[in-house]
Amino acid sequence: MPTNNKTRTGSAPRKSASSQDKLIESLKQYIRTRGPDLLADPNVSSVGIGHKLKNGTRGKQIALQFTVKQKVEPEALEALGTTRIPETVTVDGVEVPTDIIQRSYQAHFRVVAEVEKPERKTRLNPVAPGASVGGVTVTAGTIGCIVFDRTDGTPYVLSNWHVLQGPDGQLGEEVVQPGRFDDNEISRNHLGVLRRSHLGPAGDCAVTTIEEGRTFDPRILGLDVAPQELGEAALGDKVVKSGRTTGVTHGIVRRIHTMAKIDYGGDVGEKTIGCFEIGPDNEHPAADQQISSGGDSGAAWLFKQNGRPSKVIAGLHFGGESAGDPDDHALACLSSSVFEKLDIALQQPSPEEVQPLRGYNPDFLSEQIDIPQLTAEISGDAIRLSGSEVIPYTHYSLTLSKKRHFPFWVGWNIDGGTLKRLSRTGIPFVKDPRLPSNTQVGNELYEANRLDRGHIARRADLIWGSMPEAQKANTDSFFYTNITPQMDDFNQSAKNGLWGELEDAVFADVDVDDLKVSVFGGPVLQDDDRVYRDVKIPREFWKVIAFVERGELKAKAFLLTQNLDQLEALDLDEFRVFQVTLDEIEERAHIRFPTALHKGDHLLVPEAVAERRPLDDLADIHWD
Numbered sequence: 001m002p003t004n005n006k007t008r009t010g011s012a013p014r015k016s017a018s019s020q021d022k023l024i025e026s027l028k029q030y031i032r033t034r035g036p037d038l039l040a041d042p043n044v045s046s047v048g049i050g051h052k053l054k055n056g057t058r059g060k061q062i063a064l065q066f067t068v069k070q071k072v073e074p075e076a077l078e079a080l081g082t083t084r085i086p087e088t089v090t091v092d093g094v095e096v097p098t099d100i101i102q103r104s105y106q107a108h109f110r111v112v113a114e115v116e117k118p119e120r121k122t123r124l125n126p127v128a129p130g131a132s133v134g135g136v137t138v139t140a141g142t143i144g145c146i147v148f149d150r151t152d153g154t155p156y157v158l159s160n161w162h163v164l165q166g167p168d169g170q171l172g173e174e175v176v177q178p179g180r181f182d183d184n185e186i187s188r189n190h191l192g193v194l195r196r197s198h199l200g201p202a203g204d205c206a207v208t209t210i211e212e213g214r215t216f217d218p219r220i221l222g223l224d225v226a227p228q229e230l231g232e233a234a235l236g237d238k239v240v241k242s243g244r245t246t247g248v249t250h251g252i253v254r255r256i257h258t259m260a261k262i263d264y265g266g267d268v269g270e271k272t273i274g275c276f277e278i279g280p281d282n283e284h285p286a287a288d289q290q291i292s293s294g295g296d297s298g299a300a301w302l303f304k305q306n307g308r309p310s311k312v313i314a315g316l317h318f319g320g321e322s323a324g325d326p327d328d329h330a331l332a333c334l335s336s337s338v339f340e341k342l343d344i345a346l347q348q349p350s351p352e353e354v355q356p357l358r359g360y361n362p363d364f365l366s367e368q369i370d371i372p373q374l375t376a377e378i379s380g381d382a383i384r385l386s387g388s389e390v391i392p393y394t395h396y397s398l399t400l401s402k403k404r405h406f407p408f409w410v411g412w413n414i415d416g417g418t419l420k421r422l423s424r425t426g427i428p429f430v431k432d433p434r435l436p437s438n439t440q441v442g443n444e445l446y447e448a449n450r451l452d453r454g455h456i457a458r459r460a461d462l463i464w465g466s467m468p469e470a471q472k473a474n475t476d477s478f479f480y481t482n483i484t485p486q487m488d489d490f491n492q493s494a495k496n497g498l499w500g501e502l503e504d505a506v507f508a509d510v511d512v513d514d515l516k517v518s519v520f521g522g523p524v525l526q527d528d529d530r531v532y533r534d535v536k537i538p539r540e541f542w543k544v545i546a547f548v549e550r551g552e553l554k555a556k557a558f559l560l561t562q563n564l565d566q567l568e569a570l571d572l573d574e575f576r577v578f579q580v581t582l583d584e585i586e587e588r589a590h591i592r593f594p595t596a597l598h599k600g601d602h603l604l605v606p607e608a609v610a611e612r613r614p615l616d617d618l619a620d621i622h623w624d
Contacts, residue, residue, distance in 0.1 A: 045068060045261050048258025050255040105331060106321075145218065147339070156192075238250070258277055259272055315338075370594040383402050394469065407522050416516065455482055523538030524539075560577055561575065577615045
């Protein structure tokens with residue numbers, strides 16, 4: 001089976017480049033360009049391509065099909081505010097017959113109560129396509145399939161805009177599974193939050209996150225297949241779906257490249273949706289003669305192959321006949337349009353394929369925190385990548401010294417709400433291939449001695465976000481540009497290794513807004529640092545932790561050193577952690593922090609260095 005995103009899969013093979021194919025392509029373009037004008041007629045509910053009906057039977061002749069809300073005699077047209085549809089239209093020099101069908105549509109998310117609740121309308125863990133879902137302002141619809149963010153691999157649930165958002169919802173709002181119509185215990189049924197949505201020509205579609213505590217199974221309930229490809233519907237294709245209300249139903253594609261008007265109510269009103277239409281499959285009749293009912297919205301229609309559900313999605317179900325319409329049919333958004341508009345994929349990208357959030361994000365907190373700037377004294381010593389002294393990695397950035405081959409500073413973001421626990425086993429320390437090898441200190445410094453490769457941006461701080469993104473950050477943390485030499489008992493000697501626990505302490509001791517923290521850190525590069533194997537070994541390190549507490553930005557600075565007056569001889573067993581001011585770090589490291597960060601630094605220190613005491617315990621930190 002082809003693996004591109006527009007697989008043509010149907011009930012039977014077709015001839016390529018036939019006159020009928022050319023005509024359909026011409027009509028497709030005609031509808032795309034003329035469709036909005038044609039739908040401006042208040043009586044026209046849709047326009048699409050189908051086989052012409054004759055005495056109620058579908059023939060083989062291709063027609064431009066119009067559906068109208070009310071079919072009347074010519075003399076009554078004016079009273080409806082509508083005009084007569086011509087018997088034929090000429091498209092690219094070909095005269096094409098028209099078909100006029102009385103039909104109107106509605107979104108299929110209105111639901112009715114039942115005596116007994118089936119499994120698909122209960123809370124599921126793992127959640128699965130075909131089950132009930134809904135935004136908290138909506139009744140209930142159907143999970144279409146499990147999809148993944150094309151950029152960072154985050155898993156999402158795909159359904160309709162009017163299922164996950166609706167006229168009264170908004171991005172970031174809570175989504176529950178099952179939908180609240182099926183179970184109103186919203187806190188217990190929390191699934192995630194609405195991440196993206198679209199309502200318009202590209203479709204009626206939306207995705208929600210799947211948050212910790214809820215897992216997923218991509219196999220569709222009742223069909224037992226996990227979609228793997230996208231397809232494009234053609235007339236006569238056989239399809240099948242699994243919906244919250246009607247369960248498994250079968251259909252046949254009978255109109256394609258259709259534009260339909262749907263009234264979504266509220267302030268949204270009528271919207272034009274690109275779609276195709278599905279009629280009943282008489283070989284597999286639906287219960288109660290309904291291939292779709294209220295609550296089925298969001299279900300994925302799959303192509304059938306050899307009589308069984310394939311792994312190819314034809315479209316996303318979003319509506320059907322309106323109340324009182326005797327014709328049983330369904331509408332589905334085009335799968336390729338939906339996936340392109342929401343920037344999603346059916347396959348989760350590998351860590352190598354992930355396009356991560358690039359580097360340190362200055363807008364990570366509610367107040368912008370820009371990167372540090374080098375003073376004029378050292379600015380010429382920065383290595384540049386593509387003209388910039390800021391070198392980005394996954395969730396962190398840094399500026400590297402040409403002379404010392406260590407970073408002047410490293411800046412990183414920590415999302416405490418999505419931190420992962422990943423193993424470091426098997427990940428090698430490597431030089432950054434984007435930079436000259438001779439500008440980086442590699443393994444040659446660390447062989448056969450007590451020096452450890454110490455992360456500036458802690459590995460544990462960086463592994464957050466989606467799993468592929470976290471895995472990429474895990475690997476990126478091992479670039480030598482983020483590493484400085486430290487004694488093997490560096491974090492364990494003296495004062496119980498407080499240095500490596502500062503980030504954990506802020507989460508433990510402070511009510512951090514949104515569980516988000518930004519950190520800057522680095523070595524203090526001094527001219528008189530001890531030389532070992534032709535490399536000057538830094539003997540001091542600094543760190544600044546920025547966070548927002550109850551809407552107020554705070555910045556706390558720390559220094560790992562032997563003595564604040566720098567007069568003692570180097571003794572690696574006597575390192576201590578001091579809480580200091582940003583000004584003190586700027587003086588030592590020859591950098592300048594942004595004004596916003598200085599506003600958050602409220603530490604008062606004694607004027608006399610002798611009165612300053614190192615931190616004996618994390619409880620000694622002044623977070624206020």
